[in-house]
Amino acid sequence: MRATDLSELAAFDAVARHRSFRRAAEERGVTASAVSHAVSNLEARVGIRLLNRTTRSVSLTDAGTMLHKQLSPAFGDIGTALDALNQFRQTPFGKVRLNLPNSVGPFLVGTVLGPLLKANPNLELEIVATDQLVDIVEEGFDAGIRLGESLREGMVAVRIKPRLRFAVVGSPSYFSKxxxxxxxxxxxxxxxxxxxxxxxxRYAWEFQRGEETVSYQPSGPLSLDNHELMVNAALSGVALAYVWENQAESEIREGRLIRCLDEWCPPEDWFHLYYPSRRNMSAGLRAVIEAMRA
Structure with missing residues (x-):
C-alpha cells in the first residue's frame, strides 16, 4: 500500500469517528480542506461514495460504515505496533490528548505537568479543559478526568490525586448582615x-456529617457555571458560594472570604482518569497515569 493510500484511509477514519471534517482536521493537525481532499481522492479511487455531506452534517453511507468497521481494528493494531517501539526508547514518545474539568483543572494537573514533561522530554500533552461532559472517543481524546459518578460504562478508570472538597464561603460584608x-x-x-x-x-449543594446527609438547592437570583466567577460574586457580598475549596483558598487565608459549614463538607468522591477499555494504552498515557495515580 502506498503512503498516500494510508493517509487517505486515516483521514476517512478520523472523519468517520468525529462526523466532522473540522474535528478530524484538528486531530490530524492539518486543514479541513486537506482532509476533505484526501477523502474525495479515496472515494474517487474506490469508485464509491463513503460519506454523505451537507452544509450541517456528515454521515456514513452503507459502504462507508462497512469500511470504517473494518478499518478501526486495523488502525488500532497500527497504533499498538508503533507504541511498542517505546520499549526501545528511554522515555515515552508521542502525543496524549486529555480532557478534564475546567473548574478543577489547575488543582489536578498544576503540580504534575512540570515533573512529567521534564521526566519525559519526548512526550507531548494536549489538554482541553471544559466542564461540559464530552464523549472522549468521539472527540478524539486518549483519556478524560471526571468524578467517579460521571463515568460511563466501557471505561477503565484509575483514581488520581488529590481528593478535593467543597467549601461554603461568604464575604465579611455579607456576614455583617x-x-x-x-x-x-x-x-x-x-x-x-x-x-x-x-x-x-442546576445541581444542589451537598452536605454530610456522620450519617446525616443534606441536599440544598439555592433559589437566589444568580446562577453561574464557573467557580472563579462564583468566588468573585461572593467577594462582592451578594451571596454565599459553594465552590471547590482550592478555588477560594487564598481568599479564605487572607480573610476576604469567611468559610462556614466546614465540618459538613467532607472530601468528594475521587476523581478518575478514564479511557476506553477496548483501546490499548500507549506508553505516553501510561506515564500520565503513573504521575497522577492516587
Whole structure:
C-alpha cells in the first residue's frame, strides 16, 4: 500500500469517528480542506461514495460504515505496533490528548505537568479543559478526568490525586448582615448562588456529617457555571458560594472570604482518569497515569 493510500484511509477514519471534517482536521493537525481532499481522492479511487455531506452534517453511507468497521481494528493494531517501539526508547514518545474539568483543572494537573514533561522530554500533552461532559472517543481524546459518578460504562478508570472538597464561603460584608450558618438547614435564611452545569442544569449543594446527609438547592437570583466567577460574586457580598475549596483558598487565608459549614463538607468522591477499555494504552498515557495515580 502506498503512503498516500494510508493517509487517505486515516483521514476517512478520523472523519468517520468525529462526523466532522473540522474535528478530524484538528486531530490530524492539518486543514479541513486537506482532509476533505484526501477523502474525495479515496472515494474517487474506490469508485464509491463513503460519506454523505451537507452544509450541517456528515454521515456514513452503507459502504462507508462497512469500511470504517473494518478499518478501526486495523488502525488500532497500527497504533499498538508503533507504541511498542517505546520499549526501545528511554522515555515515552508521542502525543496524549486529555480532557478534564475546567473548574478543577489547575488543582489536578498544576503540580504534575512540570515533573512529567521534564521526566519525559519526548512526550507531548494536549489538554482541553471544559466542564461540559464530552464523549472522549468521539472527540478524539486518549483519556478524560471526571468524578467517579460521571463515568460511563466501557471505561477503565484509575483514581488520581488529590481528593478535593467543597467549601461554603461568604464575604465579611455579607456576614455583617446575616448570621453565619451552623447547619445546612440554616441556609434557607440565606442567599446562595445557584451552581449550574454548562448545559444549564442546576445541581444542589451537598452536605454530610456522620450519617446525616443534606441536599440544598439555592433559589437566589444568580446562577453561574464557573467557580472563579462564583468566588468573585461572593467577594462582592451578594451571596454565599459553594465552590471547590482550592478555588477560594487564598481568599479564605487572607480573610476576604469567611468559610462556614466546614465540618459538613467532607472530601468528594475521587476523581478518575478514564479511557476506553477496548483501546490499548500507549506508553505516553501510561506515564500520565503513573504521575497522577492516587
Amino acid at each position: 446575616h448570621a453565619i450558618p451552623t447547619t445546612p438547614h440554616d441556609l434557607a435564611e440565606h442567599v446562595g448562588i445557584q451552581n449550574m452545569y454548562p448545559s444549564g442544569q
